[in-house]
Amino acid sequence: MRTFLISTAMATSINLLINLPAIADEPGKLPAQMQLTRIAADKWRADYSFSEAISRFSMPAAGDYRSTAWKPLTSGVRYQAEPSAQPDQQKDSYILDQPVRQLSFEIISYNGFAPKNYAPNNRFSDGGAGIYMGFFDGDVQEGGKTRAMNLTVSYQGLSGETVIPPPAFADAERSLRAYAYFGPQKPAPAGAARLVLDPATPEWLAKLILDTTSTMSAYFSSTYQRPLLRELVLMISVTDTSTAGFSMKGGATNGQITFRLSGKAMLNEHPAIRHLVQKLVAHEMAHIWQENVNQGGIGDEPAWIHEGGAEAMAVEALKSTAVWTTEEAAAYQANASATCKKITRQSDPYQYAYACGLQKFMNMNVDIPVLWRSLISETGQSGQPYSEAMLGSVSQRLRQ
Template identity: 25%
Template structure:
C-alpha cells in the first residue's frame, strides 16, 4: 500500500535542507517537533511553535486513534474532532506556543492507512511522521522539523541516517516518513538499509535477503532507473499464536517500505507462505519506483497504482523464474474472479468509500493486465510512459491515465471501455470483465 500526501509550498522548497534553530535562517520552521521514546510502547511528543497558534490541526486518523491513544499533558488544551480533522485548542479560545502529549500504538491495524505508531520487535517502535505532523487549514503539512530521541541504549534510523539522536530533521523525500527507534542495528547493503526483526523466522530473513537484490535489479531494469535515495526497508514478525494465520501487511512511502508478518503459518517454510511473501514484497518494492509518478490530486483512484503493483509483481516473479507462465495466468484468473465478486457491491471508483479495499488491488490488476494486452507490452512498460508523462505535467490524474491508454493503443473504444469499467456500477461484473478482456484482444489485433 502506498498513499501520497500534499505538503505546503514552503515545506516543499525547504524539505531537503536541515533547519537552523528558531530565529535563524530563511528556512526557519513554523514548528519544531520533539519525539522521545519513553518506553517500549510510548512516545513523548512536544510541539514548539515559532509564533502562537489558535489550534493545532491534524488529519483525522480512522477509529478515533488520537482520542483513544493520545494523552494531552499540557494544561488547558483539549482535543476535538470536526470536518475530518482533529484539533487541539484552548476550550475558551486563545493561543498557545507549546503542546506536550503522550502517544501510544493501537492494537488494531488500520485499513488502507499508515499505522501511527507500531511496536517493532523487542523494545522498538516504528513511527509514521505524517500522523504527528500538523497541517494548515488547506490541508497541507506545515513547515516543520523533527527531533528524534530513542530510549537509552537504542538508536534512530531514518533513510541513510542512524544515530543516537536526530535533530532538526527533514525527510529527503519532502514527504512523511517511517522512523525506527529501538535497539535493532540496521543492515546496510549496496541496495538498501534494512531493519530486520530477529524474531522473524530464519527462512523469512534468508528469503528477504535473497529476494531484495534480485527484485531491485529486475525493477531497475524494467523501469529503466533506480531510486535516487537508497531505500529503507523494515521487517517485523510476530508469529506465535494463531497457527493457521498468514497475515502480511505492507506499507510503502517514497524510498521506504515496511512489512509486518503476523500468524503461526509463517513459522516454517511452505509454498503458500513463500508465494505470499515473495509476491507481496515485490508489490511493495514496485511502489518505490511508482513514486516517480505521484497523483496530482487526492481524488485520483488508488486502483491505478495498486493494481499495477500487483501486475508488475507478477511480471517480475516470471522474470526471476519464481513463476512460470501457468502460475502467472492462475494469479491473473484469480484476480478476475475476485474482482467480479467485489464489484457486486458497487463501482470500482467507489470501492474506497465503501471500505472494499481488495477491489483496488484485484480490479486494478485486471485493468492493468487488460491494458498491457491491448498495448502489446508489459504493465511495467506502460508505467514507464506514465511516469514520464506525469513528470512533465506535475503528477498524473485519472483522465491522464485513460488518455495514455488511448495514445498507446490507438484505440479510443478500448480506453472508453476501461473508463466505463472503473466508473460504472456493473450489473454483471463477470460478464463485464470478459468484455474488457475481449476489447483488449481486439485493440491488440
C-alpha cells in the first residue's frame, strides 16, 4: 500500500477517496463516511454520513479544541463535555434533538495543543496545513446502543492545491491516526522518503533536515532489509521564529513523521540544535521501521521497548553513517545511563522509557540491527505486539 499524492493546476477542486481493502466490520461497528473539505485558508468542513440514524456522537476529549474550533452546522445539535476521573475516559459529545443520518461541522484553524496528544493543526507559512485525523473518529449512539464507527474518509482541497491523505492501512481506524496535508507543496525526494518542508525553515536547518532524512532513510532501508510498505512522508512546519529558545514537537504516526518547529534560536546554526534534530529524525524514523509490518508492531506493552529500542536504533544509525562520531554516540549513551541511575519507572515514566530503555538494550550485548530485524520479522509473522517476552526470547536466541 502507499500514500496517494494528488495535485492539480486546474481550476477544479480535488476530491480524493481512500479506498481501503475490504475487511469485515467488527461486530457492532457502524459504517460511516466523512468528507473533509477545505473551504477557506483557515476553515474546513466535515460532513458525516451514517448508515443508520444516530442520536449522539462522542469523541475522546482533546482539550478545548472542539469547544473553540468546532461549530455544528446541523440544526438541533449541542456540544457537551463529559469529564471523568480517568483522563483517557473524558469525551466531547454532540447531543442531537432528533436522530439523524447526516451531521456537519465547520472547523477553524486551531493553534493550540491537545494535552498529551497530537497537535490538531500544523500550519505552514505558505498557507499549507496538516490536520490530525485521529480527532475525527469516535462512537455513536444508535437505537439506544453505543457503537464504534467504521469510518471511511475522503478529502477535498482548495482549487489547485496538493492533498496528501494519511497512509492507508487495512485497519481503517489506524489509517486515521495521522495527518492529512492540504497546501501548495509537492513533497521533495529525500532518500527513501519524501519531504514537505515549510519555506520559513532557516536555510541551514532546512539543509540539515533534508540531509539527515535522506541519510537515515537510506540507512534504515538498507540495514533493515524491508522496503517500506507505505510511502514515508515527513512534514515539517514552522509556527514562529520570535519566541525564545527552540522547540521541535511531533514525531512518528502511522507511516508518517511530522515536526512542528518554533523559537528564534533556530535562526542561527547551533551545534546543540543540530545534534537534537539529527537524533530526533533518526529516532522517529526508527519507529517507522518498527511499524513497517502488516500486523503486530507497537502495542500497549511497556513503552521502554519501542522508545528505548528506537533510541538504540537511532544511535546505531547516526554512528554507522558518520552523522555522529563514535565519541558523540558514546557520550549520548553515557548521558542516558547517568539519567537512568537517577530515576525509576514510577518517578519519571517518560524519561525511563527513553534513557533506561536505551540502557536495557545496551545491556543485552546483541547487535542492534540484528536484534531489531529479528523483532520486526517476529511481530510481522505472529501478529503479536513487541513485548518483554518477545524481546527476551529473541535476544536469547541470538546470543546462543
